[in-house]
Amino acid sequence: EVQLVESGGGLVQPGGSLRLSCAASGFTFSSYYMNWVRQAPGKGLEWISNISRGGGLTNYADSVKGRFTISRDNAENTLYLQMNSLKPEDTAVYFCTLAGGNPVGQGTQVTVSS
Numbered sequence: 001e002v003q004l005v006e007s008g009g010g011l012v013q014p015g016g017s018l019r020l021s022c023a024a025s026g027f028t029f030s031s032y033y034m035n036w037v038r039q040a041p042g043k044g045l046e047w048i049s050n051i052s053r054g055g056g057l058t059n060y061a062d063s064v065k066g067r068f069t070i071s072r073d074n075a076e077n078t079l080y081l082q083m084n085s086l087k088p089e090d091t092a093v094y095f096c097t098l099a100g101g102n103p104v105g106q107g108t109q110v111t112v113s114s
Contacts, residue, residue, distance in 0.1 A: 002026045002104055004096050009108030016086050022079040022096030022106055030054075030074040033099035036081045039107070046092075049081065050099060064090075083095035086112045 008015045008020040020036070025073050048061045050071040069082040079096050090112050095103035 002101075003014070004098075004105040006094060006096055006105050006108040008043065009017065009094060009110045011111045012086055013114050014016045014038070014087060014112055015045055016112070017082070018086065018110060020081040020083065020094055020104075020110075024077045024079065024082075026095075027070075027098075029077040031109075034070075034072060035061050035097045035101075036068075036070060036079070036094060037097055037103065038090075038094045040089075040092040043092075044094075045095075045103070064071075088112045 003025045005023045008018060010018060012018055016032045030053055033050055033052055035047060037045050037047050039045050048064050049059050049068060051070045051072055055072045060068060071080045090110060093107040093109050095105060095107040097103055
């Protein structure tokens, strides 16, 4: 059974930083592209970034490009999202997913507010 457990969210002021983690289990983590997606209050899921199996290729939505960095540690079966220069519009629940998959975890809440 695929398990993805997100953590690292919290309340941060505009301009601040957070690092999200996603602990994966139940599948061969290194064999899959992985995504970060988010859901803002009252809105649908928004894809924000993905990373290739080995971590050498990354892609970002325009809304986060230059501010967020996705990475992975295949030895630890963990996906990361470093978020810098956070804005109030980044407020959302953040999920990690397998490429092409839907969220299976609870996500982690990120709130950007002064």
